[in-house]
Amino acid sequence: MGKTRGLAKPPTASTTTTTTTTTRAYGLAAAALVAVAAALVATQLRGSGGPVVEVAVEPNGGGEPSTLTLDGSWQSVLHARYPEAQRIGLWDRHGVEVMWSSADGQSGAAAAPPLPAGCTLYAVLDEFPWVWPGSPEIRTVDVGDAHVRLETLSVAPRVLLAHGVLSEEECDAVRSTATPSMEQSTTLVKGQTTVVQAGAPRTSSTAWLKIADTTEPERSVLERVQRRVAMLARLHVGSAENMQVLRYLPGEHYHYHTDTGGSPSIAGRALTALFYLNHNFSGGETNFPMARRAEPMNNVYRVREEFHNCQVDSGLTVRPQQGSVLLFYNLAPNSATKDFFTWHGSCDVESGEKWAANFWFHLNLMSAVRKRFGTRAHQFPARTEGVGEEG
Ligand SMILES: O=C(O)CCC(=O)C(=O)O
Numbered sequence: 004m005g006k007t008r009g010l011a012k013p014p015t016a017s018t019t020t021t022t023t024t025t026t027r028a029y030g031l032a033a034a035a036l037v038a039v040a041a042a043l044v045a046t047q048l049r050g051s052g053g054p055v056v057e058v059a060v061e062p063n064g065g066g067e068p069s070t071l072t073l074d075g076s077w078q079s080v081l082h083a084r085y086p087e088a089q090r091i092g093l094w095d096r097h098g099v100e101v102m103w104s105s106a107d108g109q110s111g112a113a114a115a116p117p118l119p120a121g122c123t124l125y126a127v128l129d130e131f132p133w134v135w136p137g138s139p140e141i142r143t144v145d146v147g148d149a150h151v152r153l154e155t156l157s158v159a160p161r162v163l164l165a166h167g168v169l170s171e172e173e174c175d176a177v178r179s180t181a182t183p184s185m186e187q188s189t190t191l192v193k194g195q196t197t198v199v200q201a202g203a204p205r206t207s208s209t210a211w212l213k214i215a216d217t218t219e220p221e222r223s224v225l226e227r228v229q230r231r232v233a234m235l236a237r238l239h240v241g242s243a244e245n246m247q248v249l250r251y252l253p254g255e256h257y258h259y260h261t262d263t264g265g266s267p268s269i270a271g272r273a274l275t276a277l278f279y280l281n282h283n284f285s286g287g288e289t290n291f292p293m294a295r296r297a298e299p300m301n302n303v304y305r306v307r308e309e310f311h312n313c314q315v316d317s318g319l320t321v322r323p324q325q326g327s328v329l330l331f332y333n334l335a336p337n338s339a340t341k342d343f344f345t346w347h348g349s350c351d352v353e354s355g356e357k358w359a360a361n362f363w364f365h366l367n368l369m370s371a372v373r374k375r376f377g378t379r380a381h382q383f384p385a386r387t388e389g390v391g392e393e394g
């Protein structure tokens with residue numbers, strides 16, 4: 004675990020303005036208000052009395068950056084670049100939304116230090132989740148009650164590994180809570196939206212953990228680790244499904260598959276957080292066969308045939324480490340379209356037992372959270388003062 008510290012507070016949106024409403028009768032007053040409000044936002048953005056700065060803006064998830072001058076016209080310039088978007092958040096590289104703008108003229112900025120000229124901000128559109136940008140450095144990320152190290156393993160598919168997120172005791176508590184409810188794992192039958200099958204391609208056991216059905220002290224542990232991982236993902240914990248715990252005995256596996264598909268129950272699984280709950284076994288690697296390929300494949304049978312159901316010699320292979328959490332984004336950034344680079348599988352366990360858990364962040368649940376708590380409530384940005392990069 005990283006250094007323990009107090010719970011981080013989300014930034015307070017301190018400035019909100021309307022820039023478009025004018026009527027014949029109130030034209031002058033409205034124009035004056037607009038000017039004052041725009042000046043307030045501009046002052047907020049450039050700091051007290053500092054110069055107007057130019058920043059680079061890159062689409063969430065990567066792409067060509069373009070420059071944006073943070074003067075009175077930044078909103079219209081930004082919306083002209085992303086004409087389909089109703090709301091555009093601009094996030095910094097620490098995973099904090101520093102300013103936002105909506106198509107109806109609202110905008111705001113976090114109470115944050117002035118932006119340095121030339122820094123890169125990432126444009127997160129509408130209801131879609133923040134996607135951690137790839138970085139050659141290992142970043143240190145504030146997850147509320149700890150700081151964890153986040154390593155980029157691959158950009159296509161987008162896979163990141165957070166080290167030391169759960170302690171040994173927390174991993175043990177998740178396993179012992181799940182043990183009495185373990186049942187044979189299932190998968191959806193191809194072409195079906197609700198009919199499931201047991202056995203190949205997935206031969207492990209599974210337990211779904213519903214926090215409301217648990218008792219203390221396990222309940223507090225589950226709440227704590229789920230909150231920590233949600234904060235790592237910069238998403239509201241309510242936008243994740245119940246945790247699904249997995250156990251693989253020797254010879255058990257999950258052949259190549261994606262975590263999204265045609266069924267609405269899984270189509271919106273934007274982000275998988277895979278918890279590794281132990282490492283005292285051999286085999287059981289997680290492999291992504293499309294990593295480092297120019298083009299992904301889109302047929303499950305061809306993927307399984309070409310890569311022998313699960314292999315470790317090409318693509319990206321992750322050897323489970325207790326307490327680590329693997330993040331991978333199953334949908335294209337700023338979109339609900341499946342990313343076919345995300346084929347992955349759990350290779351045969353050779354000896355010992357492998358324990359892991361899925362925690363899926365789903366677009367439908369993000370939407371439910373927004374309905375309940377407000378426009379940006381599915382996001383959970385944290386302050387990250389003093390958090391930097393390690394070499
Ligand atoms: O156990 C693993 O390494 C992967 C699990 C997985 O892909 C899944 O349950 O969907």
